[in-house]
Amino acid sequence: MAAQIYRVHVFDGQYEVLHKRVYTQHLDLEGPGVDGILDRLLQALTRAALAENEPMDSPRLEIRDARTGTTVLDWSGA
Structure with missing residues (x-):
């Protein structure tokens, strides 16, 4: 899969924090x-x-597709 731009949402459990900010990340x-x-992010x-x-x-x-908003990865650490 080629690298693309994703929207990043940060949560504390089920509660989204920093929800008024928009974070994007270019990732493969x-x-x-x-x-x-x-x-690190x-x-x-x-x-x-x-x-x-x-x-x-x-x-x-939550890493989401920037175009569709679909969650593609739920990350809580390695």
């Missing part, structure tokens, strides 16, 4: 190193959420 979900990229967005006083007890990312 089948490429080498994607686990590390997503781990999750850490960065968790820090941003904590800075905004959002609860982050069980952080996870």
Whole structure:
């Protein structure tokens, strides 16, 4: 699969945090190193959420197709 642009949504469990912001990421979900990229992205967005006083007890990312909004990956860490 070629790299493409995805929308990234950050959650604490089922509750979406930082929902007023739009995050996009250019990723190849089948490429080498994607686990590390997503781990660093999750850490960065968790820090941003904590800075905004959002609860982050069980952080996870939803990676969605930028065009359709379909969730293609639910990521909570490697």
